[in-house]
Amino acid sequence: MRNLYYQDRCLWAKTMAMFLQERQLDQLDCENLIKEIENMSGREKSSLESNLEILLIHLLKWKYQPNKRTNSWYRSIVEHRKRIHKAFRTSPSLKRHFEEVLTDVYQDSRKMASVETMLDIQIFPLDNPFSREQILNPDFPPQ
Template identity: 40%
Template sequence: MSQTLYDRDLYDWSMQTARLLREGRYAEIDTLHLAEEVESMGKSERRALEHRLVVLLVHLLKWEYQPEQRSKSWQRTLIEQRKQVAKLLDDSPSLKPRLTDLLVDAYDSAVRWAADETGKDESEFPQNCPYRSKQVLDPSFSPGPDETDATRRD
């Protein structure tokens, strides 16, 4: 059984497919694999958003459950992850209605990660995500007790 270009060299296949599309040579395009790759791109966007949400939730949990460890680094992570989530949602607005479900999925991973980083047991964190999607994305939202200069570390 001979392998297709797609099976032998994905990069070469993608460059050839792009060229065929630009030239309007649609009959020569490997449409089955093209459809798979386009679908895969969409799934990658969803996974990227979920990963950003996991990192964001981890830092929100750490912020709330380890106030004595708060740092500028954590603040920068919260800012950056929120910025990246906003960019992903701007690029793929159809993911916005899925945000609540993605937060539910991301929260399970975030709890495990936060427990590992804080040394706390997973049971010490809420079973369900305590933050609404609006809060998670809000740059002014910080969970837990108010931060003071005495509790912030650099």
């Protein structure tokens, strides 16, 4: 079974699920199952951070380049908020991770907003100007 993990991960996963359903526990590739389960959490956290970064970039652009606002920025804000809320619904423990990474993700977002807008980075505040509530509020900021 261990070779199958490296040859065809999708087939390996289906096979592991079948073994679990049929209670054939002696057939399980426990080493790789453990690794995959541990990696699931990391992927969810990484996805949350990515969605948060994109959301913050567009919120910064929206706030500091009001004359260049576009519908695509608005759609991005709506879409990435939706993804974050969905992540919180399916994995409520990600709310804690959101709080833990917000400051660092903001710093990355600040840099990217500067690159994307070609504005001096000093235009964007060193400290996150958006509260958690504003970041997650579907009615903020677009008007």
